[in-house]
Amino acid sequence: MKNKFLLIYNDLVRAIQQGKFHPGETLPSEHELTDQFDTSRETVRKALNLLAQNGYIQKVRGKGSVILDHGKFEFPVSGLTSFKELSNQLGQDFHTIVHEVTLDDATGEIKKQLQCRSGQKLWRVVRSRQIGGERIILDKDFLRKDLVPNLTKSIAEQSIYDYIENELGLDISFAKKEIVVEPVTDEDEELLDLNGHRQVVVIRSYVYLADATLFQFTESRHRPDKFQFVDFARRTKA
């Protein structure tokens, strides 16, 4: 970690999580933090803006940076968290079942969605996620072969994100998601323990790298009674 503003950010997050500051209280002023961290005010402000973006504080002009009650909300399925990170956080009884790791030609809808040229090869990965003995989530991933040359069942059993970021060194940057509810398919029936449910919650994600190339499309199908999505949204100014 070499970025000064990230150091400050992490310091403050830790301090808040350790309860050194309590919800409703204010952080030290920007001027004080500037002195404490021996830096410039703009750098402190960069760190504070990150804290605000992530729901730790709310900056109030004339008053200070107010600590928010961040802990009240966990973020189990929010943002770009991968399933592996999730299971670590929740520490429950998780298991991944890999049904398919194949290499196909890009066709039809998927091809259009991934903006592929003709002849582009795509990895197709199908996995069930088992939680507490029940298969709750069906994940169907499509990844561009030119960006991810090798993919094995064992990688899919661990974390594909881990592999992509740490082994391949690709930088996953942002995603667009759509959440809808749809009737169950035959595939859902086969690969999930639906418990009589006739609909699933479907999260379709388009995942981009830091250089703005779209490289993955994921369809994540959740049994509705186990689905939760948490979101923290700041209002965009006109």
Add this chain to the structure above:
Amino acid sequence: MKNKFLLIYNDLVRAIQQGKFHPGETLPSEHELTDQFDTSRETVRKALNLLAQNGYIQKVRGKGSVILDHGKFEFPVSGLTSFKELSNQLGQDFHTIVHEVTLDDATGEIKKQLQCRSGQKLWRVVRSRQIGGERIILDKDFLRKDLVPNLTKSIAEQSIYDYIENELGLDISFAKKEIVVEPVTDEDEELLDLNGHRQVVVIRSYVYLADATLFQFTESRHRPDKFQFVDFARRTKA
């Protein structure tokens, strides 16, 4: 509009929406924009960071600010958009039916969620949202009476957000949301055209003002076949 960086932001958004820049192309460099807008580079960067946050561009070191295909995704229920704004955007056949505008004592779960003192009065508003002749959404709002002294059926028929922001001058700033799927209640049966559906998608929102006071709790219950949520998420750095 007096903020220079917002001026630049709005200029660039307009230019992108008008197709003066196309997806995949890059914006003029920060140095060029600094000259064009006769400002400092940090101010240009503030505007560009806003564009990136809102999914218009992706900044790539060494290359430039790449235009993203923003238009492919509409944002019908994302963020803090109110129902009124929605109907304007979609230009469909919308109608709001107000069932209840009452003043209650804060009690039980709601009281805890809004962090109220004893004796705090709360507005309780119940509305159905009719789209294309069908009652699709049931909105139940709870607002703090001390912050919103007057609320009428006619305000509830228009936009409560409008009233709060433009009439009362309160500054709605951010919200925490939870999305889950739940079985229908008797109230849902009565106030929605469920069309046989046995479950609804429930969005619970906690809405905060700019000074970090929590002032509203909303439960928005959607018929699943008409529900859609769209999200643009940037990865948070460690």
Add this chain to the structure above:
DNA sequence: GAGTGGTCTAGACCACAAG
């Protein structure tokens, strides 16, 4: 009036991409 955060400046040096 003192203290807070919000905006803006004019420079500097660094890391990365592409020719």
Add this chain to the structure above:
DNA sequence: TTGTGGTCTAGACCACTCA
């Protein structure tokens, strides 16, 4: 090597809150 964005600085002035 040139041009790009990323970080950082040391100041300035403004808008707001609160005593």
